[in-house]
Amino acid sequence: MKKWNFFSGPAILPATVLQQAATAVIDFNGMGLSLLEISHRSKAFETVMNEARQLVRQLLQLTDDYEVLFLTGGASTQFALIPYNLLPHNATAAYLETGQWASNAIKEAALFGKVQVVASSADTLYNHIPKNYNVPADAAYFHITTNNTVFGTQMHDIPTISCPIVADMSSDIFSRPLTNLSSYGVIYAGAQKNMGAAGTTLVVVRKDLLNKTGRQIPSMFNYQTHIEHHSMFNTPPVFAVYVAYLTLQWIAEQGLENLAQKNTQKSQLLYHEIDRNTLFKGSVAIEDRSQMNVTFVCTRPELESEFLTFAEQNGCVGLKGYRKVGGYRASIYNAMELEGVQTLVQLMQEFEQRWA
Amino acid sequence: MKKWNFFSGPAILPATVLQQAATAVIDFNGMGLSLLEISHRSKAFETVMNEARQLVRQLLQLTDDYEVLFLTGGASTQFALIPYNLLPHNATAAYLETGQWASNAIKEAALFGKVQVVASSADTLYNHIPKNYNVPADAAYFHITTNNTVFGTQMHDIPTISCPIVADMSSDIFSRPLTNLSSYGVIYAGAQKNMGAAGTTLVVVRKDLLNKTGRQIPSMFNYQTHIEHHSMFNTPPVFAVYVAYLTLQWIAEQGLENLAQKNTQKSQLLYHEIDRNTLFKGSVAIEDRSQMNVTFVCTRPELESEFLTFAEQNGCVGLKGYRKVGGYRASIYNAMELEGVQTLVQLMQEFEQRWA
Known part of the structure; x- marks a missing residue:
């Protein structure tokens, strides 16, 4: 019997992606070696990383203002890295609280600066997306969760505001074309829903927002490090990046x-x-x-x-x-x-x- | 022609591990679903995570004082997380500088507290392990790199000192039995040499060393979070943990x-x-x-x-x-x-x- 997989993430992947991924575990690109046992500095893998980043650029129609990173640690790590990199100690970040992950993101941001929750649907167990709210014009950024995996709500309109939007798109990235790119400061997404297997996280960041906090940031937590090293500062999660690359190819074909x-x-x-x-x-x-x-x-x-x-x-x-x-x-x-x-x-x- | 793989990491894995990993990408445990597309909260994967942690306990003969974590971000992330979790702002950590990774670890630690490099072989391009040095008795910990992947040196004796040793064993863990467990405060290793594929990092931590810095630590960077959630606070790098589990099984058999x-x-x-x-x-x-x-x-x-x-x-x-x-x-x-x-x-x- 055919199985239909409704898991929320890690989640269903195209059958052709799974087939190619399994093949690569035994013999990658006909090299006679597994993808799991070759150097991440080999030309074959560097090509995968570069093409994956290029596919993201193409699918989101990114301008040169933005960089594409493949990191680790899931969206949960980005909950901390975003304020670490973008929120000066005395500045305020605005957050829309639409679900459990938004709530987690708020908690982490409070360790780095001031946080203003502009609206929340917590008291109705996140059964809707709040609509009427004001985002302070001087906020460092406005954080939204475009799709709430746990509760099943999705933002069908992105507000027009004057500060950059930081969007957790973990569960709806690449499900529809991106509009109004220039509204966004950061777009991020764990791979394990629409974009591949668990183990890598996509971060798209507008470069001019960085290096403004006056904060010393450990290398691995600093977006600038990963920009400078093209997501190869240290050994990346090779297999997860490869599955993302295969899935991005499939998305581009569709x-x-x-x-x-x-x-x-x-x-x-x-x-x-x-x-x-x-x-x-x-x-x-x-x-x-x-x-x-x-x-x-x-x-x-x-x-x-x-x-x-x-x-x-x-x-x-x-x-x-x-x-x-x-x-x-x-x-x-x-x-x-x-x-x-x-x-x-x-x-x-x-x-x-x-x-x- | 048989290929012999001398890459330094990602590196050679047992053929049986690769075969099992490839099978799981198509059909995991006969479930009719890929390992890449099932929930990490499914019983089948929770068993993998628990058994992998148990195998580490068994191989290192850990006592209950230690916890076993599977995290992400490579050893490079631990360079920051170790001082983040173990080094109070006004305390001193001692480091032995035996190679490039040790040098990187020193750089990150300096952002969190005082660092004392007790000895270095940098001026001879790390062609030996310094021998005669004193570790201050009041150091929060003494950090060593047991094997220096880049330069090809290895510590054949671990010093007897009065503060806990924090050891980066990325490139020689499980290559020999561990002796003098009680000397160690933390043992950590990226998986992609002796322990599996790139994408997960093993951290073994003595619990009594934690929660003493007075520092507020973001959830994902706090060892305590991952201890409390048995390495399942958020979606773990499922495939990398599975390959580590298979490799640990192979190591236990050998x-x-x-x-x-x-x-x-x-x-x-x-x-x-x-x-x-x-x-x-x-x-x-x-x-x-x-x-x-x-x-x-x-x-x-x-x-x-x-x-x-x-x-x-x-x-x-x-x-x-x-x-x-x-x-x-x-x-x-x-x-x-x-x-x-x-x-x-x-x-x-x-x-x-x-x-x-």
């Missing part, structure tokens, strides 16, 4: 416009069923629903785990909601085929016929 | 005593040839020669690149010395078979016959 259209189609199909089916209902405000992580609950709580078992027995895995939230979460990233969503919808209909 | 014996045999064979062969000579003090990274030069500099080409044509790759040092470096980690070293020795003999 095209961001096409992927965006497909993502809209998949999420509309699933939300339509959630709204129609008497046994399910959506978890968040309709206008803020995520195209990547579809969260919903069972209207008859006694059947909650029953549906998970039923779905799993029929090939749909990874549907359990985040441990602190419960319910269901269907993550339908770029690599999820329409057929996977159709399968899930059909199982929801069969489940309704059986229990309603 | 046994550290056996590996140490084999490493002695391999390095003696190669050093014997270097000393015998009129075309080659060793780069470092005989008593400090490394069993992991054998550095040597050509006595006729005009033949230097000729030998590299000859070796490569005959299957021995990765012999070029570190970019800032030149000459040759044969890295002969655990996974290098005696046959690989015999092949290299034979090529050195043929080269001598041809040119001498």
Whole structure:
């Protein structure tokens, strides 16, 4: 039976990427050596790193003002590195608190400077994206989370403000074309959703924002170090960068416009069923629903785990909601085929016929 | 033709490890899903993480005073995290400067507290390990690099001192049994030499040394965070941890005593040839020669690149010395078979016959 993988991250990857990655573990580029055992300074790997960075430039249509870095430590490390690099001790950074990861980012920033939370949906368990708020014009930056993996909300509009936006795009990068590049100071994303395997983190940074804190920063935590060494200051996470490179190639072949259209189609199909089916209902405000992580609950709580078992027995895995939230979460990233969503919808209909 | 891989890191891995790792990229544990696309919170991966940590405990014979962490960012990140976590602002850390990585570690530590370099071999391009030095009894810790990958020296004796030793064992961990565990405060190692692929870093830390700096440490840089979350505070580098787990299993099967014996045999064979062969000579003090990274030069500099080409044509790759040092470096980690070293020795003999 075909398995459909709805895990939220690490998450589904294109089958061709997995095949190429497995081959490289045994024999990379016909070199007769594994990708895991060659020097990261070999020409073969330097090409991978450079082309991966170039693909990001191309997909996001970056200007020369921006640098592309592949780092480690996940988005959680960036929660600290962003204020470390961008927030002077006496300055203020503005944050929009739309979920658990935004909340974690706020906590880390407070160690480096002043933090102003301009709006929060914490008191309604992050079931919507706050809309009416003011960002102080003199903020060092305004931090947003474009898609909230845990709760299933997504920002469909990016505000127009006068300070640079720092965006955690971990769970929706490359799911749609990027617009208004110049609004952004930093874009970052852990690879393990739309961009590859766990182990590397993409950071796109506008160079003119750096070196202004007056702070001495350890080499590995300083974006400038990695810019100067083209993400090769020390041994990079070779395999994770390679999988990101393969996934970026796949994304470029598909095209961001096409992927965006497909993502809209998949999420509309699933939300339509959630709204129609008497046994399910959506978890968040309709206008803020995520195209990547579809969260919903069972209207008859006694059947909650029953549906998970039923779905799993029929090939749909990874549907359990985040441990602190419960319910269901269907993550339908770029690599999820329409057929996977159709399968899930059909199982929801069969489940309704059986229990309603 | 069989290829023998003498790269210094990322470096040779056991063939069985590569085979298992490639299989897992397609289908992990018969789950019908790739290791790269399952949740790190799945039972299957949690088992990998726990068993990897348990294997480290077993191989190093750790007591309950120590915790085992799998982090990211390489040893270079630990250069900052060690003083961040262990060195109060007004205290002094002692460092032994035996090579480039030691020198980098010193630079980072100076951002967090006082640093005393107790001895250095920098002025002789690190061609030996300094011997007569005093470590201040009140130092917060004494940092050593047990094996210097770049220059090819290794500490064959660990000094007996009154403060805890912090040891960068990136390039010789698990090459021999660990003795005098209680001397150590921290042992750390990037995985990509004796322990797996690039992308994860092992940190073994004595718990009573933590939380004494009075410093507020960002979550991801705080060892305590990772102890409390069993290295799963955020998404770990899943694939790199899995390859480390497979390699640790292989090491446990071989046994550290056996590996140490084999490493002695391999390095003696190669050093014997270097000393015998009129075309080659060793780069470092005989008593400090490394069993992991054998550095040597050509006595006729005009033949230097000729030998590299000859070796490569005959299957021995990765012999070029570190970019800032030149000459040759044969890295002969655990996974290098005696046959690989015999092949290299034979090529050195043929080269001598041809040119001498």
